[in-house]
Ligand code: IPM
């Protein structure tokens with residue numbers, strides 16, 4: 109048995125509900141792979157603000173740095189929107205990503221089983237689509253300086269900076285190519301090189317890094333076109349690498365192709381430990397009603413087992429259990445004719461039942 113420390117930060121909205129189900133799955137699967145877990149829980153986001161006046165208390169940050177992996181639910185909600193920018197729940201999440209140096213965010217958009225009918229796109233367009241978005245996560249316009257709102261010529265002006273250094277581009281490009289090598293060896297780099305100098309550099313460096321990966325077929329696409337192509341013909345993509353903000357936007361589009369934002373897990377890697385979180389947010393409109401879809405969170409546990417602990421089989425086991433569960437059961441966001449509608453807790457239990465039969 110090896111022992112690993114996991115920090116759990118359920119966060120806000122539906123975060124705690126979906127996290128609870130994911131933890132059950134983690135606790136069931138881990139021991140089968142000789143993995144012993146030490147779990148601890150700390151606040152992040154709005155709940156942390158309410159308790160301590162900051163969305164990311166030092167204690168949470170320290171615990172995150174000292175753990176082998178972090179499992180995060182979701183942050184944010186209307187309750188905290190009026191707060192000053194510097195203490196908004198989202199700042200907590202961004203600080204975690206940057207302090208842990210998690211510069212690569214992997215967001216796989218896969219159509220699980222017959223969920224093909226839950227997509228708003230035609231089945232023949234999405235059936236078989238399998239896209240991995242590799243999003244740069246600790247740079248770009250999300251973190252660039254200068255930033256702020258100030259008075260210029262008697263009026264308020266808001267500004268942010270899109271900045272990428274060569275080394276930042278090189279390391280995320282490398283992750284993109286490495287992931288592509290494990291997939292269909294097709295990488296699309298998304299930029300806006302026709303308008304933004306920083307992404308003209310992006311294109312140049314990605315091309316350069318590509319020389320070390322001659323087997324990977326590299327192409328470049330402008331972000332606006334990429335948004336259109338994900339909806340027009342998602343099957344043309346295998347692996348996509350892109351900037352922080354384009355990745356944020358395009359991964360939501362890719363998620364919806366799979367039927368629901370409630371299905372997309374993510375892994376943030378690059379630092380010494382990884383962080384795993386669903387792509388969906390805190391969904392305040394349905395929180396506390398047992399309506400949330402816990403599958404993105406459960407699949408995030410799978411990604412943790414794969415990327416932090418090298419347990420590919422454990423991830424596959426979880427994915428198969430999810431596919432099997434979907435044959436019969438659905439949460440509201442992916443409900444379809446002939447299926448049984450269940451809530452968040454029961455969805456977790458159904459996945460567990462299948463795992464326990466294995
Ligand atoms: C995401 C979210 C976050 C982001 C928010 C909550 C800060 O939209 O993980 O995609 O913009 O990165």
Ligand code: MG
Pocket residue numbers: 356357360
């Ligand atoms: Mg987003």
